[in-house]
Amino acid sequence: MKTIILNHINDQDEKLTYLAKEIWDHPQVALTETFASKLLAKELEDDGFHVEWGAGGMPTAFIATWGTGSPIIGFLGEYDALPGLSQKLSTEKDPIETGGAGHGCGHNLFGTACAASVMALKAAMIEGNIPGTIRFYGCPAEETLVGKVYMARDGVFDDLDAAISWHPGSTNIVWNGSSLALNSFKVNFHGVASHAGAAPQMGRSALDGALLMDVGMNYLREHIIQEARIHSVITSGGQAPNVVPAFAQIWYFVRAPRRAQVEEIYARVLDIAKGAALMSGTTHEIEFLTGGYELLSNETLSDLLYEKMAEVNDLTFTEQERAFARSLQATFPAQSLEQEFAWMQRSVKGPLSRADLADPLWERVLPHSDTPPTMGGSTDVGDVSWITPTGQITTTCWPLGTPGHSWQTVASSGSSIGAKGMLFAAKAMALAGLDLLTQPDLLAQAKADFERAKDGHAYVNPLPEGAVPR
Secondary structure (H helix, E strand, O other): OHHHHHHHHHHOHHHHHHHHHHHHHOOOEOOOOHHHHHHHHHHHHHOOOEEEEOHHHOOOOEEEEEEEOOOEEEEEEEOOEEOOOOOOOOOOOOOOOOOOOEOOOOHHHHHHHHHHHHHHHHHHHHHHOOOEEEEEEEEOOOOOOOHHHHHHHOOOOOOOOEEEEEEEEOOEEEOOOOOOEEEEEEEEEEOEOOEOOOOHHHOEOHHHHHHHHHHHHHHHHOOOOOOOEEEEEEEEOOOOOOEOOOEEEEEEEEEEOOHHHHHHHHHHHHHHHHHHHHHHOOEEEEEEEEEEOOOOOOHHHHHHHHHHHHHHOOOOOOHHHHHHHHHHHOOOOOOHHHHHHHHHHHHEOOOOOHHHHHOOOOOOEEOEOOOOOOOOOOOOHHHHHOOOOEEEEEEEOOOOOOOOOOHHHHHHHOOHHHHHHHHHHHHHHHHHHHHHHHOHHHHHHHHHHHHHHHOOOOOOOOOOOOOOOO
């Protein structure tokens, strides 16, 4: 069965690379990913998968299913781009469309690899008469941490026995570290407009409400755990200095290592919003966008995915690709390489050699640490990891030290470097899925790990009643 999977992906490599490049050529941001979702859904439907649209109330979300009965193994695919990162396939910053979107997180590769995995796994299941069900989850809006949270609210992951995913990166390693839980919300302040010079006493400034709230948030920062993070931006603050603003909006992310910690901080934030409205003589409302859980790692699935990456171990780059990578590295901000090397030293089991910094494209599979660092960002895969055992990997699709969400990421994700990392990931994930379908003891062990990691806590979807994806 292993040979069938590997041959299937190898035989389809040109087509898969084409699909990824097509998505790269047509970048669309969160909740607008019509091109990528339709392209991948058609490929899966043509391969015999049953496709259902609209999970989580999102038109660009879909679920492609093949097989019957248990176990049920899910593959989480993403395909949204980022705004403002349009970039040509070049080692110099050169947008295709000024201000346009670009795949600054490599999601053109992400969704394609997971689709490749399930199609190859299906071929092996047919050949080996292997029972079970496989699903590809077409997940939009990961960059806004919306997609999987709203899909989870609809219960689409509830019957999974395990989930597998990956992310493009600059090393080949299991992603077994955690991430930060999060709430994303906007606070809208409503005041009274007036002439700021002639009749200021008649006005009530919504902008004052937003500014006072941010002052309160700054004082809050002193009295929350060190690991928590609060970020904000004023998205609307008025249009002219001589008009007292009748409307202002401030957008916050509140992050912490645990979901319960986010909830505790968020409750205090709501009080600050009330106080700011009282002080400014305005009214306010909360526009809750999304919330998310921290990643829950699974030791059994992590070990399985490492084993499969080491088993495939066929990632090689040419000197031409290395030259392209070095040219990209020359454009990185200072200390980018050192920062990633320090991160990898904490993520890998065993020492790394500084001599490896001379190679811009790491081909080997690295053993993951038993005590990995926590990622400073957030991901909606975290919610899935609290519903079912979940394992993830990263593979080398970018040069070492590539800044996240950058034009350099876009360039590499559209190159042959990204395509090779994508195909490597697809093979490892498909082989892991095969073992989960055919080894009940392995799946039982993953489920036992899952229950231990939850430590008696249950997943409660963080979305308030009536929340809609946006």
